[in-house]
Amino acid sequence: MATILDKPETKEAMSSLNLEKIRRDFPILRREVDGKRLVYLDNAATSQKPLSVINKLSEYYQRYNANVHRGIHTLSEEATAMYEGTRETVRRFIDAKETCEIIFTRGTTEGINLVASTWGKQNVLPGDEIVLSPMEHHSNLVPWQVLAQEREAKLVFLELTAEGEIDMEAAAKLIGARTRIVAVTQMSNVLGTINPIKELAALAHKQGAIILVDGAQSVPHMQISVQEMDADFVAFSLHKMLGPTGVGVLWGKKDILKAMPPYMYGGDMIASVSRERSRYNELPWKFEAGTPNIGDVIASAAAFEYLSELGLENVREHEVEITRYALNRLREINGIAIYGPKDPQKRGGVISFNMKDIHPHDLGQILSDAGIAIRAGHHCCQPLMKDLQVMGTARASFYIYNTFEEVDMLLAALREADKVMGNVAYR
Amino acid sequence: MATILDKPETKEAMSSLNLEKIRRDFPILRREVDGKRLVYLDNAATSQKPLSVINKLSEYYQRYNANVHRGIHTLSEEATAMYEGTRETVRRFIDAKETCEIIFTRGTTEGINLVASTWGKQNVLPGDEIVLSPMEHHSNLVPWQVLAQEREAKLVFLELTAEGEIDMEAAAKLIGARTRIVAVTQMSNVLGTINPIKELAALAHKQGAIILVDGAQSVPHMQISVQEMDADFVAFSLHKMLGPTGVGVLWGKKDILKAMPPYMYGGDMIASVSRERSRYNELPWKFEAGTPNIGDVIASAAAFEYLSELGLENVREHEVEITRYALNRLREINGIAIYGPKDPQKRGGVISFNMKDIHPHDLGQILSDAGIAIRAGHHCCQPLMKDLQVMGTARASFYIYNTFEEVDMLLAALREADKVMGNVAYR
Amino acid sequence: MSLTDDLYRETILDHYHNPRNQGKIEDASAEVEGVNPLCGDELTLFLKLNDQGIVEDIKMNAHGCSINTASGSMMSEAVLGQSLEKAREIIESFKNMMLTKGEELPLDEELEDLEALRGVKKYPVRIKCALLPWNTLLEGLEAAEKKCCQHS
Amino acid sequence: MSLTDDLYRETILDHYHNPRNQGKIEDASAEVEGVNPLCGDELTLFLKLNDQGIVEDIKMNAHGCSINTASGSMMSEAVLGQSLEKAREIIESFKNMMLTKGEELPLDEELEDLEALRGVKKYPVRIKCALLPWNTLLEGLEAAEKKCCQHS
């Protein structure tokens, strides 16, 4: 390892991606922060956007901005074709059977709320159980808490191993006859853990339950097939995968979506309306009330295309390697606690850690002053923080444009932080 | 009038706006459709966007894109400052008391659904009455239908005069002791009618009811003050007022918002979360679950600024004048039916009409082939179409960049349509 | 105005101004309604099958745009007197023409009139207008067939 | 690293590493909890007022960042032994310093230590960290005052 560490240039050659070329596509990476080059390691919060996405957005507003679906004029026809075309792009990307299973939302949070308050209200009865993992993001926890309270249903939590993986033996017992739904993240935004969705889906289906997958962290970083994993719902956010803010996708199995009542009511989701009563539109429009986020949906197509061109297997490989390198380097620091699986193959490119005695907020601040953007806090996972017995963690998360050199810069800054805080953890 | 008609150049001089200058700010207006210059008269569906908005969006993604609120690094601080700064811009624009009353939504539809399913479920009981006007958009009708069904409440419809204005004498009787909420549009997207919100608010408040204003068509086109009109809620969409798609605003009175349960659950809207229970965040974040539409909210600030710089009174004056001109010219056509108030001072720049025997779809298509974008159909107002005894209407709607010359082009194309359809309405 | 001319070819305008088989059938084997959610256009279709499953009569009550009306009118002519099976074949080939992208197969000679509607493909929104009568007919045939079977 | 140096001046680090008045008060007049929703930092504050409404004792139980801890520590020193009224004045001037934009008024001489926190203003997110103890104290004073009034 030592020789590689000495020559940062050669480290990049280890990547399955052409990082230099990729970085040129992201204008923000040329930005300086207080005179220092930006090192963006907050990708689990939101990713940066390539020019192709920014330009597509701009082009939409400069060339064919119009409201969709009901318009008969040229602009509206063009916008509708592009908007609906993106649905097909998504379908292919996640390997869904039909485009009518693709619902555009604002993001993962809205997707999960949609399911909890339509499917949930229809199907969860008093005494029923909703099974969650202890590593769920608040967005995949609080909607179920509220549903459980309303329905007098019970939340059941899966168990984690010491390395932060779901204990599948316990899961086989916890997912039982009263389970109506298993709602679980495919990749933890704190631990990085990749959960075995297919096995969990099998356990759920055996009990006649369904499974909802929070794909916020997984879909941007690895190839998924909703059919392969045999999920019933998958929700994810475009802003975490090179797309603009304000768009997400909820995919659901057609038969389940068909049986659900609508979520919001208004224009576009109706078939016909009289003063007292309305008939609702077909899938997917039944779930898309009002003017959608047309521009951002259309621009999202460029994000999907960018990732597909790189190849999701290359994206994943790059992240495994940079995570492996970062884990190794971080372990050099005395008094550091790193959470989640040790094997980079078993996790995503998200590393949460604490440097003894230094509050993550202080770390985050000092790193920011060095131009390095990481996240610090509870990462919307307060129950997990409690389980880990910490107030919060510092979190570095990688994406397709991050280099091994940036990991080195992180390390240097962490050492500097140690000094600033008058701490003696590292010698 | 005749002399003015002969010299299109001089007509523009009648406008309170510098149209030539404004048009240069909208790149899409230079577009050609099938070799004809685009004439965009579908502004009630969505408006076009000035370069300042497009550039602000692009700048956000190129310079300081980051997730907001919880981030400690520079980008996140910048994004948060801009995002929250836009709230203050909105507050000033609609004359709200506090920024915490400004909730960002996807659009009008989401805003109204939010109120119906939080305030509504808490406050509307069996036998209660929800008062609507017959000219409501589906977005301000269907959510109340569903609430009424769930709560065994009753929908009560106001009455319209022959010119499509709310009959205020009847309203004084229809808004009664059982009324819990009056939900009404400030400007009809079909008839153009401007409704007397202040008077309706007084009637509602006298009965202890509240009033929700659908501001989708009014806020973009006239100066409003939520305090002046004494409303309890106002919802509107940015995409109809120079802003990007995917953002809207729900304003509500603080005390009412405070007493409401949250709408969606997840990140950002919580104060603290344990496995079983959560405490919710303060206003306005209580109602903004998940990653918001950061880029589009920030870009919206440029839209508000653009309109404020023009001056809403000038915008309104321009629209009154172009509407007056268009109404006069349209009346030249034999066999045309024009809906809504005759006096342009009493209406917005939305003109719905039918040319006898020609289906609006056919009109829309033929106009589109001439480069002219209008809307044709039910405009999400099927009950009103039924009242008007039509299947749909053709609708031309104006905004700050439309010229009197474009009205002339509309007229010429309508005559051409008449010929194409083999009709003899116009001689 | 070439596109417009294309679209509003003579054939279409002829059927639009003089739609065939308008009206009601009192003793219909099936009566079905169709609606286009985008524009609100509605259509009521009446069908009468005889014992051999032949479309003995077809009538429509429609208030639609030119495309919708002409498409319905042409459709009624195309299926009147045809067997259930043949009617379904015709529907199939028409829908194929309207929905397939890329290579364009001409319709059978006896359906020549319908070729006039091919121009509508340039206007995606209006394909729904053209298809509404046909989708309604599909439903009608099914309903009528069920009824006939119950009779026997 | 000028900004960082600014922020983590000696005074702050001193209070951070050796926070004053940490612990509990068994017979407190008030015990209140504060939480920062953004980062989850929590704080329990204990207050003891005497009959004259003087802050006789103040203790805190906090696990926060340096800003939060130092701010609480300095606060405890600033209000210990002060009257309710004076304590509220101090809170007011500190909040003013942290929240006003534009012209900067220096704090009174006796609050000099607190000046060290002025640098936090450059980091909007962390203003909340600095304010948490103070907002919690405000609540605590109110609760304590109520209790005292009930006694009399």
Ligand SMILES: Cc1ncc(COP(=O)(O)O)c(C=O)c1O
């Ligand atoms: C009067 C009125 N209300 C509500 C809406 C719905 O707005 P949005 O589609 O942006 O949610 C519209 C626009 O379509 C409208 O014109």
Ligand SMILES: Cc1ncc(COP(=O)(O)O)c(C=O)c1O
């Ligand atoms: C695992 C996980 N689930 C859900 C979310 C919520 O996504 P969004 O904020 O885009 O709705 C996030 C991101 O913050 C996440 O990491």
